[in-house]
Amino acid sequence: MGGICLSRGDLDGCLDFNTRATKVRAGFSEGYANIGFVQLQQGKVDDAIKNLQKAIAFNSNFIQAYTTLANAYLMNGLVDESIAANKKALKIEPEFAVAHYNLAIAYLENGVGQKAVEHFDRAKELGFEVAPEIAQEIDTCR
Secondary structure: OOOHHHHHOOOOHHHHHHHHHHOOOOHHHHHHHHHHHHHOOOHHHHHHHHHHHHHHHHHOHHHHHHHHHHHHHOOOOOHHHHHHHHHHHHHHHHOOOHHHHHHHHHHHHOOHHHHHHHHOOOOOOHHHHHOHHHHHHHHHOH
């Protein structure tokens, strides 16, 4: 039900259903990940991080949770943590374009231009639609 709410743009409904689901089913990693995603959309970054960490604790192969957690870390200025979370995602699936794109942005933030370019190019090769602003910033690192 939470997924249906999310597809309709009902963040509160999604949050409600997933909160209920995690209370009924202990260790429901998808529910915690969905809660974290909604909280991130609502600007509750610290709460999102806690729930995304729970999602990963219950399912250490949950690639989307890692990349969403990486975004939350980046939003909180935790660039090194963002890089680590994206690297974990790539250990699970080396061709996960979102993780490569996230790494490009994180490496830009850290001033590691060559690594940013490498991951940006890989994300594009894998079909990720890149933001023009990021592409321009990457071009300055080439």
